[in-house]
Amino acid sequence: MATTPVLPGGFELPLEPRLPRLGSVDAVALEERAAALATRSIKREAKVFALDLAIRMMDLTTLEGADTPGKVAALSSKGIRPDPSDPNIPSVAAICVYPNLVPYALERTRGTSVKVAAVATAFPSGQSPIDVKLAEVRDVVDAGAHEVDMVIDRGAFLSGRYAQVYDEIVRVKEICAGHAHLKVILETGELGTYDNVRRASLLAIAGGADFIKTSTGKLPTSATLPVALCMLEVIRDVHEETGRVVGMKVAGGIRQSKQAVQFLVQVHETLGLAWLTPDRYRIGASTLLNDVLMQIRKERTGRYQNPDYFTVD
Amino acid sequence: MSERLPVQKTYKLYIGGAFPRSESGRTYVAEGANAARASRKDLRDAVRIARQAGGAWWGMTAYNRGQVLYRIAEMMEKRQSELAALCTGPDEVAAAIDRVVWYAGWADKLAQVIGSANPVAGPYFNFTVPEPTGVIGILAPEPPLLGLVSRLSPVIVGGNTAVVIASEAHPLVAIELAECLATADVPPGVVNILTGLRGELSPVLASHMDVSALDLAGADGDSAELEKLGAENVKRIVHGRADAQSPYDIAAFLELKTVWHPTGM
Amino acid sequence: MTKDKREIARRPDKAPMATAWDYAPAPEARDIVKVEERYGLFIGGTFVEPASGERYTTIDPAREEPLAEVAQAGKADVDRAVRAARDAFANGWSNLRPSERAKYLFRIARLLQERSREFAVLESLNGGKPIRESRDVDIPLAAAHFFYYAGWADKLEYAFPNRKPRPVGVAGQIIPWNFPLLMLAWKIAPALAAGNTVVLKPAETTPLSALLFCDVLRQAELPPGVVNIVTGDGRTGAELVSHQGVDKIAFTGSTEVGKAIQRTLAGTGKRLTLELGGKAANIIFDDAPLDQAVEGIVNGIYFNQGHVCCAGSRLLVQESIYETVIAKLKRRMATLRVGDPLDKNTDVGAINSKQQLEKISALVQSGIDEGAQIYQPPCKLPERGYWFVPTVFTNVAQSYRIAQEEIFGPVLSVLTFRTPDEAIEKANNTPYGLSAGVWTEKGSRILAMAKGLRAGVVWANTYNRFDPASPFGGYKESGFGREGGRHGLEPYVVLEDA
Known part of the structure; x- marks a missing residue:
């Protein structure tokens, strides 16, 4: 059985009534800080460093109703060798797929460093009975997924049933523990305030999340710089207070290299170098990879690139 | 001897709501009476007490401060004849009362006329409110009642406290006015009135480091020196007019405080 | 649990963890x-x-x-x-x-x-x-x-x-x-x-x-x-x-x-x-949004090398969160990039003049001599030019020169308080009255503090903001x-x- 994770200080007390009072975030100042960090000018070798890192941190993702074994296999191949013409380009961190497609991703990535992540718990809404959600988690873990990306029940969260949200995370964690890393998706676009993002982050970490993750990618508003910064600050607080290391995943809407670099600058200046590793930071994306490849080639050749020189998957 | 001998009034200082003699024990003859001749120490005490009184006076609601001023007018109305006997006459008293009411x-x-909400280019609510400058030193101009009231009223209505040096030649009506103030719910120390020799007191007032502003309305010729002394703690220097009546005369003794606050969810 | 569940084999990353990510110079032309x-x-x-x-x-x-x-x-x-x-x-x-x-x-x-x-x-x-x-x-x-x-x-x-x-x-x-x-x-x-x-x-x-x-x-x-x-x-x-x-x-x-x-x-x-001049207090209450408050502290004193009349040069921290705030502040200070003013990534530039550098240095020395504890993050300064490392003094008494005099440099003096009244008293205990900062989540406290502070500009949950529509100027x-x-x-x- 899983050992109970170390909880952040304060969680010895009943959680539910305390949660709305836990810390607070000033929206304007947070957004200003995020915007200021986004103005960092990252050039030349510093940029190549970031782009290379972005690939190594990438959860190359396909989460469509139209996904097929063929699509997943192709994506997996792309993730293993993103640019066949350039051996210096690393593999991505993981391939992220729906539960049914885990076996196909595993098959294609076997023997490589690329891991397989499965979304679960009635992704993206989380609106299914707990037993169904747990069964799904069991399925993907049994299938061999290395990582599970669960969603929290935002309905429960927004109606103040924090204990329920927490309990679900704990139960999912019990299934994952020792077998798969657990990423907890907060779907921040539905939480309404940064205060809620902060609370949900704490709740997820308390419940045993190995990673906290911004979004499902299924909403128009996904990973924004201030939301990510807000979550990084929670991770920092938990680490400072308890020593526990929690990873971070941004996902949704990250399509351009420039955005990826901005997120990485944020990590660098908030949590430091220690988090600039795929073990602690992930970028969930489907179309980002090729833009990064184009930028790297541009940095190496000095020429602006044409997408037709890069495979779509 | 059928006529009754009247009881004569001793004109004293008005400090902290009380009517003390000068600590120096000195008087000077003015308008046929022995007026108190305030000393440097009396002035020092008056400033200290005015500073202490400031918090509570500014802490009152604006509505209540307005009521107190109106009450001063009521008390003056009741003492019209006493006041008139000590100044240029009933017209001056009437004008003075009306000024207080105004x-x-x-x-x-x-705050509505002088303050503002400022539309800054960012996610902030930004507003500016007037606040009292602090302890205001007033050299009251002539005529002795209207001049004093015209300079004192704008000072205290804005929440300041005052140390007034009354007309040297005509000090008595100032003390008569003090009796109106004392019975008009003006909290002790909000207004302090000193009588005495201008040449002695003015430089002490002007150089006092806990006086925040000076109204030199009643200064005659010596104002350059007083202004120079006032620079030592960056006093606000006002040359008020005895006949002025405007919100700008109040604003001269107000600071403007601007507050920023983010507007975010 | 199912039987065939397997442990995740931890594979090393292809590249070892980076030891540094130096931003390449990005000078404005x-x-x-x-x-x-x-x-x-x-x-x-x-x-x-x-x-x-x-x-x-x-x-x-x-x-x-x-x-x-x-x-x-x-x-x-x-x-x-x-x-x-x-x-x-x-x-x-x-x-x-x-x-x-x-x-x-x-x-x-x-x-x-x-x-x-x-x-x-x-x-x-x-x-x-x-x-x-x-x-x-x-x-x-x-x-x-x-x-x-x-x-x-x-x-x-x-x-x-x-x-x-x-x-x-x-x-x-x-x-x-x-x-x-x-x-x-x-x-x-x-x-x-x-x-x-x-x-x-x-x-x-x-x-x-x-x-x-x-x-x-x-x-x-x-x-x-x-x-x-x-x-x-x-x-x-x-x-x-x-x-x-x-x-x-x-x-x-x-x-x-x-x-x-x-x-x-x-x-x-x-x-x-x-x-x-000014010697503004930046007041942090225990319920403040701390990470943002730390940004406000940094922006308050290190903006423009602290050459700001309204700089938040006195930090007043509620005692109950003192340790946390100082730890966060020091951590943040380590990320400040001091150097070439023309580099787009520079956060803290050069001191304006030799004379000013000497003034700052002298006041900082007085702080050390009077017994305050100095902290400066590790920082590589250019060889030529006038520079001063962002500095914070803890263990500062209200009576020290660094708590009283305007330093006009990147030097912060930290004091503590226990109650809002004490914060106001300490904040106002200066001949200056230009600006002040207040950080708390409680709206009514913000308004009460704003009223109590004798300063021409009060920044609540922000600092060093300016706008042409917003009146600026001092008390006292x-x-x-x-x-x-x-x-x-x-x-x-x-x-x-x-």
Whole structure:
């Protein structure tokens, strides 16, 4: 059985009534800080460093109703060798797929460093009975997924049933523990305030999340710089207070290299170098990879690139 | 001897709501009476007490401050003849009373007329409100009652406290006015009135480091030196007019405080 | 649990963890702005040689390299400038249709926007401030200031109920070196909007943006003599202050010089506004949004190397969160990038002058000597130029010089408090009263604190924000008069009975 994770200080007390009072975030100042960090000018070798890192941190993702074994296999191949013409380009961190497609991703990535992540718990809404959600988690873990990306029940969260949200995370964690890393998706676009993002982050970490993750990618508003910064600050607080290391995943809407670099600058200046590793930071994306490849080639050749020189998957 | 011998009044200082003699024990003859001749120490005490009184006076609601000023007018109305006997006459008293009433009404309108909400280019709510400058030193101009009231009213209606040096030649009506103030719910120390020799007191007032502003309305010729002394703690220097009546005369003794606050979810 | 579940084999990452991510230099191109070898005085719409014959060298404080020779205006030069201003005032400007005045100001605003990169580079070059700040703060705000007051020029009668405003005349304006162009805008824009003409003296160490501004005036076709720029040190300022032909003095600078000016003007009837020093308290309550508050602390004291009159130089932290705040602050300070002002990633630039560096160093030494605990993050400073590592002092007593005197550098003194009343008492316990910061989530406490603090600007859950629509200025020895907003017009008008 899983050992109970170390909880952040304060969680010895009943959680539910305390949660709305836990810390607070000033929206304007947070957004200003995020915007200021986004103005960092990252050039030349510093940029190549970031782009290379972005690939190594990438959860190359396909989460469509139209996904097929063929699509997943192709994506997996792309993730293993993103640019066949350039051996210096690393593999991505993981391939992220729906539960049914885990076996196909595993098959294609076997023997490589690329891991397989499965979304679960009635992704993206989380609106299914707990037993169904747990069964799904069991399925993907049994299938061999290395990582599970669960969603929290935002309905429960927004109606103040924090204990329920927490309990679900704990139960999912019990299934994952020792077998798969657990990423907890907060779907921040539905939480309404940064205060809620902060609370949900704490709740997820308390419940045993190995990673906290911004979004499902299924909403128009996904990973924004201030939301990510807000979550990084929670991770920092938990680490400072308890020593526990929690990873971070941004996902949704990250399509351009420039955005990826901005997120990485944020990590660098908030949590430091220690988090600039795929073990602690992930970028969930489907179309980002090729833009990064184009930028790297541009940095190496000095020429602006044409997408037709890069495979779509 | 059928006529009754009247009881004569001793004109003293007005400090902290009380009527003390000068600690120096000195007087000077003015208008046929022995007026108190305030000393440097009396002035020092008056400033200290005025500073202490400031918090509570500014802490009152504007509505209440307005009521107190209106009450001063009521008390003056009751003492019209006593006041008239000590100044240029009933017309001056009437004008003085009306002036107090006029200023009384400003207490709860100042922030609306002088303050502002400022549309800054960013996610902030930004507003500016007037606040009292602090302890104001007033050299009261002539005529002795209207001049004093015209300079004192704008000072106190804005929440300041005052140390007034009354007309040297005509000090008695100032003390008569003090008796109106003392019975008009003016909290002790909000207004302090000293009588005495201008040449002695003015430089002490002007150089006092806990006086925040000076109204030199009643200064004659010596104002350059007083202004120079006032620079030592960056006093606000005002040359008020005895006949002035405007919100700008109040604003001269107000600081403007701007507050920023983010507007975010 | 299912039987065939397997442990995840931890595979090492392909690349080892990075040991550093050094941002490559990202310098703003210096050649966008042309600096002349020598400058005259801008009087009557043209550059003239100084009658004084004196010149001095203005430098780049980050490299200790000369940039240009500028004139040291003497008595005759100041006189010439004041006469030019008087002439322009009497012959056209003061009775120009207000809507036309407005359009000149709009032109200036637009030209500043168009040439903003040029000004930003020059400001950083001559003053040492990071390009990020001159580009994102100083220059846009300067342009916005002209834009704001342009709109007032033909609406003055709405600003002063029951009064007829008329211009004061010739305004003598003396500005500091911390925000050279922005302070110029704060001074010139309301003066011109109200129909005055101007003689402005930039700070001795930072004259170049004012001199480049003369070219903007040329492009705007502002009538000659409406704005005159005389460069020089304190002697030039003293000449301007005591000149008989000046109707109004506006000064931003040290409290010491402000008092001297007030004494000089005593009895002259000249109008005066002073924006002087400060020693602001930045107050952090235990319920504050801490990470944002730490940003506010950093922005409060390290913005513009702490060369800010309203800098949050005294940090008042509630004792219950003292350790947390200090830990967060130190951690954040380690990420501050000190160095080349022209590098777009620089957070803290060069100290403006050798003299200022010496002053800061001396005060910091006094803090050490008095027993405060100093912390400076590891920081590699360039070999040439004037630099000071962002510094925080803990264990500071209210009586220490570093808690009392304006350091005007990147040096923070930390004090603690237990209750809101104590915070107010400590915050107000200074002859200054320019600004203050309050950080708490409780709305009613913010308003109560804002009321209790004797300061002209209170930033609640933010710090060091400026806007042309927002009045700025001090209480107590931080000066009098306001700049910005409707209130900023008042120093530049005489109010006649309607």
